[in-house]
Amino acid sequence: MQPSSTAREAVDDESGLNDAWLVERTRRGDQAAFGVLVRRYERKLIRVMARLVRDPEVARDLAQETFWRVYNRLDRFDTGRRFGPWLFRVGVNLGLDHLRRGRSDPPHGSLDRIHGDDGAPFDPPDPDPRVRAELAQEVQFILAQLPVAYRTILVLRDLEGFSSSEVAAIVGRREATIRWRLSKAREKFRQIWERRQDAAREAATDG
Incomplete structure (x- = not known):
């Protein structure tokens, strides 16, 4: 299903769009809506991954894998819950799995x-x-x-x-x-x- 021109214009104006609406639009085939979610959370997700695995390249890979998994599980997501914590839960679990395999250094902080x-x-x-x-x-x-x-x-x-x-x-x-x-x-x-x-x-x- 292709998004209507009105929906596209709404997605183009990212300010004020709530996550639940964007998730629902994505479920209907509007990939631009998911792009808004990626832009909204990508930087912080990569930063969290980097603190956990201490490797910027691995952190970016894990963030990409996180978004991929979330995208493919959106049909199971309860929009009554908050999207952000769910996204980071998937990401943190991936990061912890990576650490348990002993493939990176511990997190770094200030x-x-x-x-x-x-x-x-x-x-x-x-x-x-x-x-x-x-x-x-x-x-x-x-x-x-x-x-x-x-x-x-x-x-x-x-x-x-x-x-x-x-x-x-x-x-x-x-x-x-x-x-x-x-x-x-x-x-x-x-x-x-x-x-x-x-x-x-x-x-x-x-x-």
Whole structure:
């Protein structure tokens, strides 16, 4: 079925179009509508994938695979639900599968986006770009020590800024479970961070 000229004009004007309408248009054969969804979510999806797999090329491939799978499953999508969290759930699952196969490095983040277990920002002590680069490497190392479930929630919640309810929808868990895991993940992150800082201070003193 070809979209009418009125529908095409509506899709051309992307502002104000809700996801459910675009999904329904796509189901009716309007590929331009799906193109709007791709443009709406592509950048953030690639960024999330890159944080998980630490390879820009792989991240783009995973994002493309995500859109392909979502496109082919639209007939099963409940438009009463939010499209964005469903899309990211498919993408995150692909990213986690990739990590479980051991084909990439752990995610990379910025220390100033990690929060303590009290919810307060875990800010770096020095704004010097060189120091911040070293801290970013330290964050990458510490994230690698966390279980995948905790790591994923930290990436989504603290690095990408998804709400707890959105993270719950993405990973398929209750919001209360997400809050509990997030607290545990932040606590473990801080514990490893503090141990490594103590070890570094002792090494400097011994030297």
